[in-house]
Amino acid sequence: MTPFTSQELRKGFSSFATGVTVITCLDEDGNPHGITISSFNTVSLEPPLILWSLKKHSRLMPWVELGKKQLIHVLERSQEHLAMHFATVKVNQFNGISHKIATSGLTQIDDCVAYYECETVCVHTGGDHNIIVAKVINLKNHPERDPLIFARSKFVGLDFAETKTSQSE
Template sequence: MTPFTSQELRKGFASFATGVTVITCLDEENNSHGITISSFNTVSLEPPLILWSLKKHSRLMPWVELGKKHLIHVLERSQENLAMHFATVKTDQFKGIDHKPAASGLTQIDHCVAYYECETVCVHIGGDHNIIVAKVINLKNHPEREPLIFARSQFVGLDFTETKLANTNSSL
């Protein structure tokens, strides 16, 4: 037995600030699906690898298994509505969402901070989730856009202007 409850653990995990992503994939009939994920992390530059996790029994799991491609969108600070939209299962998820097909055929949501087109290279079991390790095969980055951050169960943003000023005045 653990010395803490699952609710206490959830609150503890919420203290770790993370970026917010939406991952899109295609089913066998080329229908697009998306899901909000905050469990995204970089792994390696050589080869270029990332990881993210998905509930073991998620309906999306068959479409992100080994060898399958998916597109990771790093959401922009103003895209809280997209994070909430893709956090729940809906039919016709992309209705009313600004998007277009990427060159790969995957669905690309407009105005994000960064995009990583990936191919799953392995899947590990991690408790009630699968840990998906994927190779980045293409990317787009918009460093002028500010990322959406999730911490303590709420969306926040960073003010890069203050950070730039602080770095300018640094004595390092």
């Protein structure tokens, strides 16, 4: 096998379809921040653990370290605009975004497929990223909503309604 460039690797990685999430957290002054992440994975049912990755030098890193809480939003099929909005750093990120403050104090974006309130239990170094392992503390799930999928550098959707119909026949 011949060596590959980072661009070729990125293109290869894009062949793996993934869900799209926005993770919200609070800074030391209680201000909300959010970031689009597609590196979300389930780890364990007992205890309930997930993992996600964040660039080592991300401005959000201090607010998601060990013991910090975050709210993971699984975006709904029609929420591409939210994925793009939270993919770049902005001042007052939640202006014009439909949201509320959850019981935990974290910012919750409206109309997502699922929500995982988590607390970071460990952080591992993985190349130029940190791998955040977090325990799920609370969960809200809306299975009637279809998730947003990202593959080959574009957003796609799956028609789960068809699958639900054929399974019930």
